[in-house]
Amino acid sequence: xxxxxxxxxxxxxxxxxxxxxxxxxxxxxxxxxxxxxxxxxxxxxxxxxxxxxxxxxxxxxxxxxxxxxxxxxxxxxxxxxxxxxxxxxxxxxxxxxxxxxxxxxxxxxxxx
Amino acid sequence: xxxxxxxxxxxxxxxxxxxxxxxxxxxxxxxxxxxxxxxxxxxxxxxxxxxxxxxxxxxxxxxxxxxxxxxxxxxxxxxxxxxxxxxxxxxxxxxxxxxxxxxxxxxxxxxxxx
Numbered sequence: 072x073x074x075x076x077x078x079x080x081x082x083x084x085x086x087x088x089x090x091x092x093x094x095x096x097x098x099x100x101x102x103x104x105x106x107x108x109x110x111x112x113x114x115x116x117x118x119x120x121x122x123x124x125x126x127x128x129x130x131x132x133x134x135x136x137x138x139x140x141x142x143x144x145x146x147x148x149x150x151x152x153x154x155x156x157x158x159x160x161x162x163x164x165x166x167x168x169x170x171x172x173x174x175x176x177x178x179x180x181x182x183x
Numbered sequence: 184x185x186x187x188x189x190x191x192x193x194x195x196x197x198x199x200x201x202x203x204x205x206x207x208x209x210x211x212x213x214x215x216x217x218x219x220x221x222x223x224x225x226x227x228x229x230x231x232x233x234x235x236x237x238x239x240x241x242x243x244x245x246x247x248x249x250x251x252x253x254x255x256x257x258x259x260x261x262x263x264x265x266x267x268x269x270x271x272x273x274x275x276x277x278x279x280x281x282x283x284x285x286x287x288x289x290x291x292x293x294x295x296x297x
Contacts, residue, residue, distance in 0.1 A: 114290045117285055171217075
């Protein structure tokens, strides 16, 4: 049968508040990072990306911060909405093959 | 709209059946396609990387004779789970990239082997 699933860490926020989702990546040589949103029964959806020569990038309602010193990535969502409820994954690209290695994920629950 | 289409979305079949899953890039040429497997409440695990016109590269621990990958054109890759058994039940997801496109993912195939 299938492996026993791990419990995803969960972040619960009030609608309208800001959310911060964190991720620790593994390889200091990774040069490109992406945040994905995955809704139940669907594939990951691209949210925002950042290259290793940057430490911050902003999109619509989302901001990604990269701290290479401690190999940490964060996703900030402003004015969180019920439609933001999903599982969020960070992914790092480790080499020129374009392979992505995914983090373990965080479930975001937005309380109305 | 979706840029990567995956089909079928759900398969239920008997043990011993071989199952083919298709992954198509809809409006770009996908020089590279990837196949992932995801168990409940877990992350995506890369199974293999597929470059158009060449043999797929499998990740450690993934049986290439079990999971046959074909990437015959710039818009289509297929994954065939041969002689599937209950332990192969999972959510299989493909992604595609090409040119300046980041990796786009399909909506996955839920495979259930009875």
